[in-house]
Amino acid sequence: xxxxxxxxxxxxxxxxxxxxxxxxxxxxxxxxxxxxxxxxxxxxxxxxxxxxxxxxxxxxxxxxxxxxxxxxxxxxxxxxxxxxxxxxxxxxxxxxxxxxxxxxxxxxxxxxxxxxxxxxxxxxxxxxxxxxxxxxxxxxxxxxxxxxxxxxxxxxxxxxxxxxxxxxxxxxxxxxxxxxxxxxxxxxxxxxxxxxxxxxxxxxxxxxxxxxxxxxxxxxxxxxxxxxxxxxxxxxxxxxxxxxxxxxxxxxxxxxxxxxxxxxxxxxxxxxxxxxxxxxxxxxxxxxxxxxxxxxxxxxxxxxxxxxxxxxxxxxxxxxxxxxxxxxxxxxxxxxxxxxxxxxxxxxxxxxxxxxxxxxxxxxxxxxxxxxxxxxxxxxxxxxxxxxxxxxxxxxxxxxxxxxxxxxxxxxxxxxx
Ligand code: STR
Numbered sequence: 164x165x166x167x168x169x170x171x172x173x174x175x176x177x178x179x180x181x182x183x184x185x186x187x188x189x190x191x192x193x194x195x196x197x198x199x200x201x202x203x204x205x206x207x208x209x210x211x212x213x214x215x216x217x218x219x220x221x222x223x224x225x226x227x228x229x230x231x232x233x234x235x236x237x238x239x240x241x242x243x244x245x246x247x248x249x250x251x252x253x254x255x256x257x258x259x260x261x262x263x264x265x266x267x268x269x270x271x272x273x274x275x276x277x278x279x280x281x282x283x284x285x286x287x288x289x290x291x292x293x294x295x296x297x298x299x300x301x302x303x304x305x306x307x308x309x310x311x312x313x314x315x316x317x318x319x320x321x322x323x324x325x326x327x328x329x330x331x332x333x334x335x336x337x338x339x340x341x342x343x344x345x346x347x348x349x350x351x352x353x354x355x356x357x358x359x360x361x362x363x364x365x366x367x368x369x370x371x372x373x374x375x376x377x378x379x380x381x382x383x384x385x386x387x388x389x390x391x392x393x394x395x396x397x398x399x400x401x402x403x404x405x406x407x408x409x410x411x412x413x414x415x416x417x418x419x420x421x422x423x424x425x426x427x428x429x430x431x432x433x434x435x436x437x438x439x440x441x442x443x444x445x446x447x448x449x450x451x452x453x454x455x456x457x458x459x460x461x462x463x464x465x466x467x468x469x470x471x472x473x474x475x476x477x478x479x480x481x482x483x484x485x486x487x488x489x490x491x492x493x494x495x496x497x498x499x500x501x502x503x504x505x506x507x508x509x510x511x512x513x514x515x516x517x518x519x520x521x522x523x524x525x526x527x528x529x530x531x532x533x534x535x536x537x538x539x540x541x542x543x544x545x546x547x548x549x550x551x552x553x554x555x556x557x558x559x560x561x562x563x564x565x566x567x568x569x570x571x572x573x574x575x576x577x578x579x580x
Contacts, residue, residue: 193495
């Protein structure tokens with residue numbers, strides 16, 4: 164690996180090293196919080212970056228135009244210290260899309276996608292979500308019959324987001340297993356880099372073909388809509404549509420799995436709160452928002468780069484340095500959520516003002532869709548299996564070795580009578 168530890172011109176305390184195997188996310192979040200609002204971290208591969216762990220500072224930085232997504236602003240990239248051989252490169256260098264550009268170009272790339280999945284428009288997806296949830300609950304009942312433990316993640320939480328985002332974007336359902344396999348390899352920290360680069364290549368070919376096909380034969384989907392010429396303004400190029408499509412499928416598939424899994428885990432671990440929810444005294448909305456805050460599906464979002472020196476409460480992010488947004492730690496900010504911020508509590512005043520969907524121009528355009536999925540899936544699951552419980556002790560649950568995602572390897576449950 165040609166990625167030596169980044170030497171800052173300023174004397175800097177040792178960075179907090181993120182465990183590539185994610186063996187103790189909560190311990191890491193505590194250490195990050197203790198280190199202060201802006202601190203150095205070391206990512207896998209020995210690459211250091213700044214990270215922000217304060218809610219208030221993150222909000223400021225996420226609306227600061229001097230912090231941009233363009234990888235060419237990154238000193239470590241420009242000087243060849245980070246290359247395509249770096250295991251996390253796919254999180255940053257993912258092609259031109261609304262995820263990687265800023266300013267006026269960003270507004271142009273994002274507008275139509277975001278408008279198609281606003282809180283209002285997303286209601287159009289409700290029937291698909293409801294049908295899919297009903298079908299997956301049957302599958303779950305079958306797998307978990309006769310008191311057998313069943314992996315709620317694999318059988319229930321994983322298929323739902325893929326079905327929903329695919330229907331929205333026009334991805335052929337026959338491709339779900341393949342896409343799922345590719346994303347597993349893409350995200351896993353254990354995938355050798357040459358293999359990951361091959362996976363990225365395969366995803367690129369897949370989505371390029373799909374865009375070319377939709378251009379020829381438009382369907383009733385968002386990919387076709389993005390390709391259609393605008394009334395005013397310039398339409399998106401095929402490359403731009405491909406970038407947005409890739410971003411939507413990856414994001415829609417990966418993050419919502421964890422939202423559902425983490426919510427079920429949290430409720431199973433907090434029976435008194437679960438009872439309040441199951442009795443209807445606390446809303447499912449509160450469960451979803453509190454899960455987003457307390458156990459954010461995205462622990463660390465990579466990356467933004469300073470186009471100028473940016474001062475944050477006495478510390479300076481130098482021009483060319485990278486900034487990670489550590490949402491899991493931000494959700495545990497006592498200044499924002501109170502002294503018990505590290506505790507799951509669905510009775511906190513709602514709406515809980517977390518920023519786990521981001522903040523500023525890049526705020527998650529799929530937030531309403533994720534919320535819709537979780538708010539249909541969770542009540543339906545607990546209505547069908549009111550006695551559902553974990554099949555292993557909570558301490559036995561393991562995260563996948565993925566630094567940027569808070570994803571359990573599995574969630575074994577017993578469905579109960
Ligand atoms: C994965 C690879 C790809 O082809 C395109 C993208 C762009 C969107 C990214 C996605 C990535 C990784 C997961 C992200 C998603 C946006 C939201 C999601 C970062 C790099 C989160 O985990 C929050």
